[in-house]
Amino acid sequence: MTSHGHVDLLICFKHRFNRASLINIGYLQSRLECDYLAMHDVDLLPQNPELNYSYPESGPCHIAAPELHPLYHYKTFVGGILLISNKHFHQLNGMSNRFWGWGREDDEFYLRIKDENLKVRRPEGxxxxxxxxxxxxxxxFQHPRDYSRIGQQRQKSRRDHFTGADTVQYGLLSRKEIIIDGASVTILNVKLECDIESTPWCMTLDQLERYLKELAKTDPDRVDFLKEKLFGPDGLMITSTKPPRKTRKYVTR
Known part of the structure; x- marks a missing residue:
């Protein structure tokens, strides 16, 4: 029987959510104890026991395939649930750390897989x-701040050749081992760090405004520099959000 370890990460919400960075941290913290990752959305619960979660030896295995996922059906989609060996995750240098807020980190990860000529397998039959x-x-509606697009976030959220598992910045606040229904579970409480000059969208608009206001007291020239660099010549903090069409949970059975 195969033994599986479970690593759950609790994030200290100083900044916006960053799924890719948390997966990078999970890999770094578990690679000596586990030999592959299940990159698993917590809101996607498998209902079919035919789905195979075994070790993905030949390459990444996309459990939530486009023809099986309830919402996303484009052929390059690799989100939802993806199994990948430590070897291949290391080969890709993990995931980009530039995607703060909801979505798009999986699309960038697909480009990494493609660049390394790895073949994505999907469930058959x-x-x-x-x-x-x-x-x-x-x-x-649960975390509306994570759906915002701030400043130049749209333009800069493309293929990332500079960040990954070897550059993620975080602090490990605590580590706890517990048993749930006989399974060993490791709980990590982490605090993500953000380079505001590189990815200002790690903060909400309110946080950015407070940051720049405080900085202006000691270094007004630097405030002008940051506004020019991060938000364009007029210093505008442009936001774009896509609220749901209906005020309800999206549930598919």
Whole structure:
């Protein structure tokens, strides 16, 4: 019988959510004890026991395939649930740390997989489809700040050749080992660090405004420099959000 370890990460919410950085941290903290990762959205619950979570020896295995995921069906989609060996995750240098807020880090990760000529496998011959393979609970109102696009976030969120597992900045606040239904679970409480000059969208607009206001008291020239560099010549903090069409949870059975 295969033994599986579980590593759960709790983030200290000083900044916005960064799924990719948390996955990088999970890899760094578990690589000596585990030999592969299950990059698993917490709101995507498998309903089909035919899905195979075994070791992905030949390459990344995309459990939440486009034909099975309840929402995303484009052929380059690798989000939701992806299994990948430590060897291949290291080969890709993990995921980009530039994606603060919800979404798009998986699309960048696909480009890394493609660049390294790794083949993504997907489930074959399963008896379910996108309507009934997963139970999907997705509430966009729970953390609305993570859906914002701040400043030049849209333009800069492309293929990232500079950040990854070897550059993620964080502090490990605590580590706790617990047992749940006989399974060993490691709980990590982490604090993500952000380079505001590189990714100002790690902060909310309110946080950015307070930061610049305090900085102006001691270094007004630097404030002008940051506004020029991060938000364009007029220093505008442009935001774009996509609120859900209906005020309800997205649930697919």
């Amino acid at each position: 399963v008896s379910t489809n996108y309507r009934n393979t997963f139970y999907h609970i997705h509430d966009k």
